[in-house]
Amino acid sequence: MAGQSSGTENQVQLRQLRPSFSSRFKEFFIRHLQVFFYSLGLLSRTPFSTLLTAAALGIALALPAGLYVILDHAKQLSGDFDSINQISLFMKQDVSTQAIERLQKKLNAYPEIAQVKHIDRAEALKEFQENSGFGDALKALKDNPLPHLLIVYPSLTHNEPEPINRLLADLKKLPEVDLVQLDIQWLQRLYAIIHIAQRGIFIIGALLALAVLLIIGNTIRLAIENRRSEIVVMKLIGATDSFIRRPFLYTGFWYGLFGSLIAILLVNLSLLMISNPLTHLSSLYNNSELFSLGLMGINTSLALLLSGCILGWLGARMAVSRHLKEIEPK
C-alpha cells in the first residue's frame, strides 16, 4: 500500500484543490440540470406515491381552475347578451318621419351609441298584420295605433350597467320620445352574481393554494426525514445549505408541475362531460352556440402550470428552510 502511494507522491499537494472560477460557474448550471433530472429520477423510483401526491395536488388545483373557466365563459355569455342590450325609444304620435330621421342622425353621432335602427310605424303595422294572426282585425282600424320606434344599440365600450343608465336618462329627456324601455335589471343582477362568484372563486383558490403548499411542504418534510443520514454526510463533507436544498426544491417543482398537469386533465375532462347536455340546452334556446364551454384555453392552462410550479417550489422551500437546520452532524 505504501509503495502504491509513493508512486503518486508528486500529485499530492498541501493545499486543498479548488476548481477554477469558470469551471465552477459552468458546473453550477450543469449541476442544476443534473439535479433537475436527478430529482425526477428519485420521484420515478416511487411512482405510486408520487402519483398519489400529484393527484391530491391536481384535485386541489382543478377545483378553482375549473370554476374559473366556467365563470370566464359565463362572462362571455353575458357578453353575447349585449346584442339584446338594446334600448327601445317609442316616439310620440305627432312626431313626423322627417323629425325622426333627424333624431336618428343626431343619436348616431353619440359616442355611447353604436347604431340606431328606425322601425317605421307603417312597416311595423304591416309586419304585425302578417305575423300576429290579427291581420283582419287590424285592418278594421282607421288609424295606425303603433308609434315610430327607434332601436338604440349602445356601443361596446358603454354596455356596462352604469353608462347605460346614464344614456337612458339622456334619452328620456328627448322631446320627441314618449317612452324609453330597457330591461336592465336582469343585467345588473347577472353582473352582481358574477362579482360574487369571482370573489368566491378567489377565496376558494386562495384556500386551495394554501392546501397545495401544505401538501407539498409535508411531502418534502417526509423526503427530508428519509434522507436525514444523507444530509448529515453531505454537511460533513462541506456541502452548503443551497447544495443540499436544491434537489428538494426541484422535487417540489416537479410535484407542482405534475399536479397542475393532472388539474388541466381533470378540468378538460369535466368540460367534455358537461359539453353534451350543454349543447342540448342551447338547442332549446334555438342557438347552438349560446352555451358552449369548449376546452381550457392555452393562456389559462399556462397560468395554471406556472402557478402549480411556483406553489410547488414555494412549499418545498418553506419545508426545507424549516427542517434542514435541525439536521446537523452529531
Added chain:
Amino acid sequence: MILFDQVSKRYPGGNEALSNVNFHLRQGEMAFLTGHSGAGKSTLLKLIALIERATTGNVIIGGKNLHKVSRHTLPYLRRNMGIIFQDYQLLYDRTVFDNVALPLIISGFSSREVKKRVHAALDKVGLLRYEKKYPVTLSGGEQQRVSIARAVVNKPALLLADEPTGNLDPDLSLEIMDLFMAFNQVGVTVLIATHDIPLINQLDKRIVHLEHGQLLTAEEN
C-alpha cells in the same frame, strides 16, 4: 495546523468533556489520540470539524479561529478536511464512484476532473475495480477504504479519523493505518482517535493521551 488554546467543552447538563486542553499539531505532523471511551477523544475531533463548538478557549485550524466561523462559511472550512468515521458514513443508495465523487461535485469540479480524481483516489486505496459496486456489497475494510478515498479525493490539508479501525480485525487495521501513514508522508496532517494501543505502538508516531477530558501526554517526537 491545529492549535487548542485552553479549550473546555461542557455539554448541556454539566458534563465536562474537555477541560483546559492545550494542544498543537503542526502542519505535516501525524498524531494518535488515545484514551478510554468517554475520555473526550470524539469531542476533540468534533471541535476541529465544527460539529461542536468550544465552551471556552480557542480552537485555531490553519490559522483560522473557529469562533469566527459562521454557519454560512462552515461548509467551506470543512472542505479543507477529510473526515473518516468508525461507521464509514457512506451513502448506500449510490455506487462507490458516486460516494467518492461527492466532495468534488459539491465543490463544483467538471465531470472530467471528477472522473480523473475519483479514479486516482480509488486507485490509491486499491479499490478501483469496485467503482461501480454499491457499498453494501463490500466488506468492512473495503467500505472504510472507500470512505478514506472520499476523504482524500479533494486533497485536503488535514485528515481526521474517529476510530477508523474500530470495526476491523488487526490485519485490516494495519492496512488502513499504512494508508494514513502514506498520506502523511506526502505532507497531509493526520489526527487519528483510536484506542487500539498495540496497533499504534508498532508505528513510530506522536501519541496524545486524553483522560477524563484532560490531556496527559502531549510530548512531541
